[in-house]
Amino acid sequence: MIEESGAPDPGDTATAGEYVLGTLPHAERQRFRARLAREPQLQAEVERWEAHFDPLSEAFEPVTPPAGVWSRIDRRLFSASASTVRAGVDRLWRWLGLGASLAAVMLAGVLWLGPAHEPEAPSLWVSDMVSADGAVRLAALYDEKSGEMRVSVGGAEPADGRDFELWLIQGDLAPISLGVMPHQGQAAMPIPDELRELVANATLAITDEPAGGTPTGVATGPVVAAAPLRRI
CATH class of the missing domain: 2.60.40 (Immunoglobulin-like)
Known part of the structure; x- marks a missing residue:
């Protein structure tokens, strides 16, 4: 849950990222979506992930593992x-x-x-x-x-x-x-x-x-x- 101080709970930070990426199991995704409707701070965390996702993914280049x-x-x-x-x-x-x-x-x-x-x-x-x-x-x-x-x-x-x-x-x-x-x-x-x-x-x-x-x-x-x- 979101802490009263306004800082996102670490567990919610991770789950929000997985929600944006679409890796959450269906049942967990449905529960998270229901929370979004009533938790503005959680919505803000999802928006933060969405803002970071595109530039971060573009930064990666294929890497060849070291020989052996x-x-x-x-x-x-x-x-x-x-x-x-x-x-x-x-x-x-x-x-x-x-x-x-x-x-x-x-x-x-x-x-x-x-x-x-x-x-x-x-x-x-x-x-x-x-x-x-x-x-x-x-x-x-x-x-x-x-x-x-x-x-x-x-x-x-x-x-x-x-x-x-x-x-x-x-x-x-x-x-x-x-x-x-x-x-x-x-x-x-x-x-x-x-x-x-x-x-x-x-x-x-x-x-x-x-x-x-x-x-x-x-x-x-x-x-x-x-x-x-x-x-x-």
Whole structure:
């Protein structure tokens, strides 16, 4: 809700941005629209997002990932014998080089989520993951101050009996599972204290796993998408 002081609640700031971008689930969008009719300050927050959206999205240019990123992700997540998934990772590399602009709209919104009134102390990290064919989309926003990661999942869902699992890859450490992702919509994921220092400059990856996640603690399915976390 909007605080009595007049400053927007951080949760409303994020939701207003997602409303403008059209990424809210239908039921949540309907509830938010009903609030707009009776909360002028919330309307002003939506108008602020609308004013910022167009110039921000135009500022993005496609970026080619550094050489070797995806091959390193492949090696870290899977054993050397898992060559069958390598082709999928290569397709992701080519897609990111040629079509990174397809994710620009989602990234533009995510870049503005969270408290916009503390620019002097940035504490947010963002990763936007899109599958090679563009069918699966996952955006992650991590707040260093709260230790919470918020994910938004869209596009195609995993097959019956399967789940998407999110992994944190940092340096030479073994990939760490952050949990199974919702099939659609949003989820808030508190990051354990012992992992928070590993988030900065890490890479996030999604794999296709059995329902409930990998039974072994090690990725077993193919890499669906991956992207580095960037400070904003």
